[in-house]
Amino acid sequence: MSDFLQLTISGLALGCQYALVAVGFTVIMKSSGVLSIFQGGLVLLGAYLTYQAHQGWGWPFFLAVAMAVAVCAALNLLAESQVLSRIRVRSNEVLIFLTFGLLLAVQPLVESMWGSDILNLGDPWGLRSVQLGPVTVTERDLWTIGASVIALGGVFLLFNKTRIGLAMRAAASDPEAATAQGISPRLTQGVSWALAGALAAFAGVLMATAVGGGVRPGLADVAFAALPAIYLGGLNSPIGAVVGGLLIGLTQQWAAGYAPDSFGQGFSAVFPYLVMVVILLVRPQGIFGGKVVSRA
Amino acid sequence: MTMRTDAEVNRADGVGVALGSADTQPDRARHRRQLLVTLGAVAIGFVAAIAVPLSVGDRFLVTVILTAGVFTLAAVGLNLLSGYLGEASLGHAFFMGIGAYVGIWAGETLGLPLLAWIPVVLIAGAAVGALTGPLALRLRGGHLLIVSIGLVFIGQWIFTNARDLTGGPNGRPVNLPLAIGPIDFGDLVIGGTRYTAVQSLAVLVWIVCVIAIVVVRNIARSRTGRAMRAIRDNELAASASGVSLFRAKMGAFIVSSAIAALAGAFFAQQLRYLEPTSFSLLLSIQIAVVLIIGGSGSTAGPVIGAFFFALTPLLLQRLEWLPFVLSPNEEGFGLTAGELSNFIFAVLLVLILLFEPEGIVRLLARLWNKITAAIKRRTRAKIGEN
Numbered sequence: 072m073s074d075f076l077q078l079t080i081s082g083l084a085l086g087c088q089y090a091l092v093a094v095g096f097t098v099i100m101k102s103s104g105v106l107s108i109f110q111g112g113l114v115l116l117g118a119y120l121t122y123q124a125h126q127g128w129g130w131p132f133f134l135a136v137a138m139a140v141a142v143c144a145a146l147n148l149l150a151e152s153q154v155l156s157r158i159r160v161r162s163n164e165v166l167i168f169l170t171f172g173l174l175l176a177v178q179p180l181v182e183s184m185w186g187s188d189i190l191n192l193g194d195p196w197g198l199r200s201v202q203l204g205p206v207t208v209t210e211r212d213l214w215t216i217g218a219s220v221i222a223l224g225g226v227f228l229l230f231n232k233t234r235i236g237l238a239m240r241a242a243a244s245d246p247e248a249a250t251a252q253g254i255s256p257r258l259t260q261g262v263s264w265a266l267a268g269a270l271a272a273f274a275g276v277l278m279a280t281a282v283g284g285g286v287r288p289g290l291a292d293v294a295f296a297a298l299p300a301i302y303l304g305g306l307n308s309p310i311g312a313v314v315g316g317l318l319i320g321l322t323q324q325w326a327a328g329y330a331p332d333s334f335g336q337g338f339s340a341v342f343p344y345l346v347m348v349v350i351l352l353v354r355p356q357g358i359f360g361g362k363v364v365s366r367a
Numbered sequence: 368m369t370m371r372t373d374a375e376v377n378r379a380d381g382v383g384v385a386l387g388s389a390d391t392q393p394d395r396a397r398h399r400r401q402l403l404v405t406l407g408a409v410a411i412g413f414v415a416a417i418a419v420p421l422s423v424g425d426r427f428l429v430t431v432i433l434t435a436g437v438f439t440l441a442a443v444g445l446n447l448l449s450g451y452l453g454e455a456s457l458g459h460a461f462f463m464g465i466g467a468y469v470g471i472w473a474g475e476t477l478g479l480p481l482l483a484w485i486p487v488v489l490i491a492g493a494a495v496g497a498l499t500g501p502l503a504l505r506l507r508g509g510h511l512l513i514v515s516i517g518l519v520f521i522g523q524w525i526f527t528n529a530r531d532l533t534g535g536p537n538g539r540p541v542n543l544p545l546a547i548g549p550i551d552f553g554d555l556v557i558g559g560t561r562y563t564a565v566q567s568l569a570v571l572v573w574i575v576c577v578i579a580i581v582v583v584r585n586i587a588r589s590r591t592g593r594a595m596r597a598i599r600d601n602e603l604a605a606s607a608s609g610v611s612l613f614r615a616k617m618g619a620f621i622v623s624s625a626i627a628a629l630a631g632a633f634f635a636q637q638l639r640y641l642e643p644t645s646f647s648l649l650l651s652i653q654i655a656v657v658l659i660i661g662g663s664g665s666t667a668g669p670v671i672g673a674f675f676f677a678l679t680p681l682l683l684q685r686l687e688w689l690p691f692v693l694s695p696n697e698e699g700f701g702l703t704a705g706e707l708s709n710f711i712f713a714v715l716l717v718l719i720l721l722f723e724p725e726g727i728v729r730l731l732a733r734l735w736n737k738i739t740a741a742i743k744r745r746t747r748a749k750i751g752e753n
Contacts, residue, residue: 106509157721163509164455168659169720175652175713179706292648295520298513335528336536344517351514352505 073205078328079321084212084281086320087219091274092297093304093312094226095267100306101243102263106163109150109170110271111294112177113143117272118279119185122192122286132195140272147268148261174291182288189285196280215277222273223313226266230309235262296323296340299347305356319343409581416573420566421557427681429565434677435670436572437634442658442669443579444626449655450664451587452619453599457651458499458515459627461522464646465495466628467541467635468532474543474632476532481545481552485629492628493621500620519648526643538642541635545571565637572633576670579626584666591618656712660719662726671727680708 092110099107117139124135150173158169196211230236235258242249242259250256271294278293279286300319304311327339420432441459449455469491473484502514526533533539545552545568555567586592594615597605606612635641653676661672683704702710723729 106513154717154721159721159724164449164453164512165720165724167509167512168455168655169717171652172713172716172720175656175716176710179702179710179713183702183706295516295648298516302513335524337524337527341520341524344520347517348502348514348521351510352502 076206078324080208080212082321082324084215085324086317087216088274088277089297089300089320090313090316091219091222091270092294093300093316094309095270096301097307097309097312098263099267102260105166107170108167109173111291112174113147113268113271114275114294115181115291116177117143117275118286118290119181121276122190136276140269143272144265144269147264151260151264178291187288189287192279192286239263296343299343302347302350412577416577417570420569421562429569431677431681433565433569433572433637435673436569436576437630437637438654438657438673438676439576439669440579441627441630441654442673443583444623445654445658446663446669447583448619448623449658451592452595455512456515457512457655458518459654460646460650461518462492462624462627463631463634464522464526466492466631467641470543470632471541472532481547488628488632489625492625496621496624500617516648519651522646523643526646533643538640541639541641543636568636580666591615595619656716660715660726662728665728668726668728679711680704683707
C-alpha cells in the first residue's frame with residue numbers, strides 16, 4: 072500500500088510536468104489551431120538557459136528560472152510572429168512540420184553550445200525526504216507538485232479573471248465576433264504563444280531537476296510524451312490537458328512499479344504512446360474535447 | 368491545399384494529355400513520344416544505377432551514393448502516402464525497422480537467398496501496413512502524424528525486447544545474403560574487376576530504387592493515383608464523386624510501408640551493425656525532410672532530396688575554414704559538420720515550407736523554364752535580325 076502511495080506521489084510529480092507542457096500545447100491550439108512541436112525545443116532551452124545562468128554565471132536559481140522563462144516566452148512569440156504567421160498553405164501537416172523544423176533547428180544549436188552530456192542543474196529543491204504517514208516523499212516531488220499547481224493556477228486565473236484572459240477565450244470561441252468587439256487577434260495570439268513558451272521552459276526546469284533528471288538533449292523527447300496527454304484530455308481543453316497530463320504521469324509510474332518483467336525493458340516509457348494509440352482509435356476527441364477530430 | 372483542375376494536375380505531372388480527346392491523331396503521336404521518353408528515362412535510370420556506383424572510385428562519394436539510394440527508396444514510399452495522398456506520416460522508422468528485422472530473420476535465420484527474402488520483407492511491410500492502416504483511415508488533419516510518432520516509440524520498445532532477433536539494446540551484426548546466382552551484390556566481380564561491398568550494395572539499392580520509382584509513378588498516374596490526388600485536394604468532394612476512400616488510403620498505406628520495409632533491410636545492410644535505436648524518430652524525420660526538401664508529390668523529388676541529404680554533411684566537412692565549423696577533433700564553440708548539416712536541414716525545411724512547399728524540384732523547374740524562355744527569346748530576336 073505504501074508502495075502504491077509512493078508511486079502515486081511521484082506519478083503526480085511527473086504528471087505535473089506533462090500537464091505544464093500539455094497546457095501550453097492546448098493554449099496554442101485554441102488560439103491558433105496549431106499543434107506546435109516547438110514546445111519540445113522550448114522545454115530544452117528552458118532547462119539549458121537555467122543551467123547557463125545558475126551554474127555558468129552563478130545567478131540565484133529562481134532568477135535563472137525567471138530569465139529562462141522570459142526568454143522562452145519571447146522566443147515563442149517570435150516563432151509565431153516571424154515564422155508561423157508567414158505560412159501560406161495552412162494545412163495541419165504543414166504547420167506541424169514547420170514547428171518541427173524550429174525544434175530541429177534548436178537541437179543542434181543547443182548541442183554545440185553545451186555538448187550532449189548530462190549536465191547537473193544542482194539540487195535547488197533539496198534532497199531531503201518527508202515522512203507523510205506511511206509514505207516517504209522526496210522534497211523535490213513536493214516542490215514540483217507545488218510549483219506546478221501555482222503555475223497552472225496562475226494560468227487559469229489569467230484565463231478566467233482578467234480582461235486579457237476573457238479576450239483570449241472570446242477570440243478562441245469566435246474570432247470574428249471577438250475582432251468586431253475590438254479584441255486584437257494579434258494580441259491574444261501573441262499572449263497565448265508567450266504563455267505556452269513560458270510553461271514549456273518552466274516544465275523543462277522541473278524535468279531537469281527531477282529524480283534521474285539532469286539537463287540533457289533528450290529533454291525534447293520527454294515533451295513528446297506530453298502529446299498523449301493532450302489527446303487523452305482533448306486537444307482544445309486546457310483543463311483536459313491537466314487531467315490528461317496527470318493521468319499519463321500516474322499510469323506511467325504505476326506501470327513502472329507494477330508491470331511484470333515480461334512486458335520488457337522500457338515499458339513504462341512507451342506506455343503513454345500505447346494509451347495515445349488506443350485513445351485515438353476509440354475516442355479521438357479525448358475525454359474533455361468537443362468533436363473536432365474528423366474521421367474518414 | 369487548394370483544388371487543382373485536372374488539366375493543371377496533368378500538366379504538373381508532365382502528362383500533358385488533353386481531356387476527353389484520347390483518340391485524335393496528334394494525341395496518339397504524343398502518347399507514343401511520351402512512352403518512348405518514359406522508356407528511355409527508365410533505361411537511362413537502370414544504366415546509371417549500375418554504372419555510376421561502379422565508376423566512382425572515391426570511397427566517400429560511393430557512401431553518399433549508397434546513403435542517397437537507401438533514403439531515396441524510403442522517401443519514394445513515403446511520397447505515395449504524403450505526396451500523392453496527402454497524409455503526412457512520421458512512422459517510416461517503424462516500418463523500416465520491421466523490414467530490417469524481418470529481412471534478417473528471413474535472410475540469416477532461415478537462410479533465404481536475395482530473391483526470396485526481398486518478397487518476404489515486402490509482404491511483412493505490407494502486412495504491418497495493413498494492420499496499422501486503420502489508424503490512417505480513422506484520423507485526418509495531422510493526427511496521423513502524431514499517432515505515427517507514437518508508433519515509432521512503440522516500435523523501439525518492441526525491437527529492444529525481441530532480443531533473440533534484434534540482440535536487445537546492444538544490437539547485432541547484419542550480414543544479409545545478397546547473391547542472385549553468380550552475381551553477388553555483397554562482393555561484385557565484373558570482368559575480373561572486384562568492386563567494394565559499398566559499391567556492390569549501391570548498385571543493388573539503386574536498381575531497386577529505379578523499379579520502385581517506376582512502380583510508384585505508375586500508381587500515381589493510374590486510376591488509384593488520381594483517386595489519391597483527388598482525396599488530397601478535397602476529401603469530401605472525392606468521396607462524393609464516388610472515390611473509395613478506404614481503397615485509396617489502404618492501398619497507399621500498404622504499398623508505402625512495403626517499400627519502407629525494403630528500404631529498412633538495405634539500411635540495416637549498409638550499417639552492418641544494427642541497434643534498435645537506429646530506428647528512432649530521427650530516422651523518420653530525416654526521411655520526411657528528404658521528401659519535403661526534394662519535393663513531395665513529384666517523381667524526382669525523393670532523389671534530389673536524398674542526394675542533398677547525403678551530400679551536405681560531406682561538403683561541410685570540407686568547409687572547416689568557415690567560422691563556427693569545427694573539424695571532428697576540434698573542441699570549443701561551434702558546430703560539427705553533422706550538427707551544422709542538421710541545422711541547415713531544419714532551416715531549409717522551414718524555408719521550403721514557407722516559400723516553396725513543392726520543394727527543390729519546383730525551384731529547379733522554375734529555373735529551367737526561365738533559361739529556356741531566355742534562349743527562346745534570344746533565338747527569336749536573332750531570327751528577327753536576319
